[in-house]
Amino acid sequence: xKSTGKMPIRAAVLTISDSASRGEREDLSGPAVxxxxxxxxxxxxxxxxxxxxxxxxxxRLQACAESGKVDLVVTAGGTGFAGRDVxxxxxxxxxxxxxxxxxxLMRAESLRITPLAALSRSVCGIRGxxxxxxxxxxxxxxxxxxxxxxxxxxxAISLLRE
Amino acid sequence: xKSTGKMPIRAAVLTISDSASRGEREDLSGPAVxxxxxxxxxxxxxxxxxxxxxxxxxxRLQACAESGKVDLVVTAGGTGFAGRDVxxxxxxxxxxxxxxxxxxLMRAESLRITPLAALSRSVCGIRGxxxxxxxxxxxxxxxxxxxxxxxxxxxAISLLRE
Amino acid sequence: xKSTGKMPIRAAVLTISDSASRGEREDLSGPAVxxxxxxxxxxxxxxxxxxxxxxxxxxRLQACAESGKVDLVVTAGGTGFAGRDVxxxxxxxxxxxxxxxxxxLMRAESLRITPLAALSRSVCGIRGxxxxxxxxxxxxxxxxxxxxxxxxxxxAISLLRE
Numbered sequence: 001x002k003s004t005g006k007m008p009i010r011a012a013v014l015t016i017s018d019s020a021s022r023g024e025r026e027d028l029s030g031p032a033v034x035x036x037x038x039x040x041x042x043x044x045x046x047x048x049x050x051x052x053x054x055x056x057x058x059x060r061l062q063a064c065a066e067s068g069k070v071d072l073v074v075t076a077g078g079t080g081f082a083g084r085d086v087x088x089x090x091x092x093x094x095x096x097x098x099x100x101x102x103x104x105l106m107r108a109e110s111l112r113i114t115p116l117a118a119l120s121r122s123v124c125g126i127r128g129x130x131x132x133x134x135x136x137x138x139x140x141x142x143x144x145x146x147x148x149x150x151x152x153x154x155x156a157i158s159l160l161r162e
Numbered sequence: 163x164k165s166t167g168k169m170p171i172r173a174a175v176l177t178i179s180d181s182a183s184r185g186e187r188e189d190l191s192g193p194a195v196x197x198x199x200x201x202x203x204x205x206x207x208x209x210x211x212x213x214x215x216x217x218x219x220x221x222r223l224q225a226c227a228e229s230g231k232v233d234l235v236v237t238a239g240g241t242g243f244a245g246r247d248v249x250x251x252x253x254x255x256x257x258x259x260x261x262x263x264x265x266x267l268m269r270a271e272s273l274r275i276t277p278l279a280a281l282s283r284s285v286c287g288i289r290g291x292x293x294x295x296x297x298x299x300x301x302x303x304x305x306x307x308x309x310x311x312x313x314x315x316x317x318a319i320s321l322l323r324e
Numbered sequence: 325x326k327s328t329g330k331m332p333i334r335a336a337v338l339t340i341s342d343s344a345s346r347g348e349r350e351d352l353s354g355p356a357v358x359x360x361x362x363x364x365x366x367x368x369x370x371x372x373x374x375x376x377x378x379x380x381x382x383x384r385l386q387a388c389a390e391s392g393k394v395d396l397v398v399t400a401g402g403t404g405f406a407g408r409d410v411x412x413x414x415x416x417x418x419x420x421x422x423x424x425x426x427x428x429l430m431r432a433e434s435l436r437i438t439p440l441a442a443l444s445r446s447v448c449g450i451r452g453x454x455x456x457x458x459x460x461x462x463x464x465x466x467x468x469x470x471x472x473x474x475x476x477x478x479x480a481i482s483l484l485r486e
Contacts, residue, residue, distance in 0.1 A: 080321060081261070081288065081293075081318050081321035081322050082321050082322070082324045083291070083322070083324065085259075086259070088259070088260065089258075089259060096413075097409075097410070097412070097413060097445065098412065098445060099405070099443070099445055100262075100424075100427070100431075100445065101431045101441065101442040101443060101444050101445065102442055102443075103262070104266060104428060104431060104432075104442070105431075105435065105442040107262075107263045107266060107267075108266075108270070108432070111267065115313060115314055116314065116317065117263065118263040118264055118266070118267040118311065118314055119261070119263060119264075119314060119317070119318055119321075120263050121259065121260060121261055121262065121263065126405065129407070131405075149442065151439060152439055152440065152442055152443060155440065155443070156405050156443055159404060159405035159406050159443075160405050160406070160407070162406050162407065242483060243423070243450065243455075243480050243483035243484055244483050244484070244486045245453070245484070245486065247421075248421070250421070250422065251420075251421060262424075265424070266428060269424075269425045269428060269429075270428075270432070273429065277475060277476055278476065278479065279425065280425040280426055280428070280429040280473065280476055281423070281425060281426075281476060281479070281480055281483075282425050283421065283422060283423055283424065283425065
């Protein structure tokens with residue numbers, strides 16, 4: 001086991017949004033996620049805005065996981081019911097091990113605030129030593145879902161580093 | 163985006179039961195589901211009683227989704243532990259996008275009433291613009307599970323129509 | 325339907341642990357699971373300690389299911405985030421029908437005790453007439469998770485025997 005107890009979580013934040021990727025809409029969710037991650041001491045090593053394209057999202061997730069430089073990839077957006085919402089499908093293509101408890105906890109906590117939380121199709125899972133977490137695209141939804149699991153992330157990442 | 167705000171949900175209700183499909187038992191669950199769906203303003207465009215046959219169920223689900231005339235398919239039955247219970251497996255064959263939050267919410271709400279809710283293997287998911295929802299086969303279980311998600315269905319369907 | 329109402333649950337308990345399988349650590353979780361299963365009247369027909377090897381675990385699960393002598397296989401260990409934790413992946417290889425409600429209930433009940441419950445990646449599912457249930461590897465986690473579903477097991481197994 002490497003001694004990694006003090007190394008901060010190295011996180012990538014990917015906003016998934018057709019309109020934000022074309023510059024038609026300002027990305028507010030990505031910065032909100034960055035802010036929450038920094039609050040738990042994470043170091044943000046990468047941010048990007050991607051279109052709602054399953055293969056493009058999957059390639060980026062895989063590149064993050066295989067870089068050896070990212071412990072955690074957090075996506076925001078593309079988890080709903082609209083036809084272009086395919087972030088969970090892209091995530092399933094990439095993960096090797098499912099972490100359903102994180103997605104269940106995010107939905108259960110979010111349901112205390114809004115019944116619409118049940119429409120989140122978020123997936124969480126592991127590829128190599130990298131944890132991937134899907135958040136909804138709204139600023140409020142992204143924050144609420146991330147907060148539901150934030151305190152678990154340091155322990156989860158330390159286990160992946162063993 | 164098409165303006166569909168006022169178009170009612172077009173729903174198909176499929177009862178899955180060997181004995182009801184052979185006429186040996188009256189189908190009470192299908193009509194109960196129809197009644198609950200009409201209560202939220204849905205228009206019932208199709209009802210059928212199918213045997214517990216995985217490929218037959220899958221074919222019918224696919225036909226509903228590809229007809230362009232069905233927003234929502236609700237199945238009742240075949241979600242339990244008996245050997246012939248294969249509705250979730252048939253549903254998994256057909257859906258392109260999983261909607262786990264709906265199935266989780268149905269089980270969580272139903273658990274407040276009976277611990278046996280944990281034995282429901284219901285799957286919810288999307289094919290094209292059609293949402294597929296599995297309900298248990300008992301009249302009471304079907305009603306309770308549907309009520310747990312009923313208020314979410316209009317919003318879910320409107321997102322699928324975008 | 326065979327009359328099996330009074331036949332006890334025939335259970336196999338598999339401890340999944342590299343260190344315990346090499347004899348470097350005493351297996352305390354397996355005996356704790358045996359104790360809890362005997363409390364609900366189960367007959368323990370097999371116990372074993374396996375390394376965290378996906379194919380080896382899958383082969384043993386399959387052998388249990390196909391022996392015709394095991395109604396329930398309970399595994400303890402290998403459900404977490406460490407790189408060697410692959411019990412859920414081995415279980416997915418073997419099950420024919422998913423039983424997500426049992427895994428959801430275990431995590432939900434365990435969350436009342438510790439937020440770390442969300443890191444359990446446990447899978448529950450059915451192969452043939454055998455139910456497979458993953459528990460965490462810690463004695464406390466294994467007991468707590470098993471207790472969350474223990475009262476459902478007799479009914480679940482009786483349905484599988486139909």
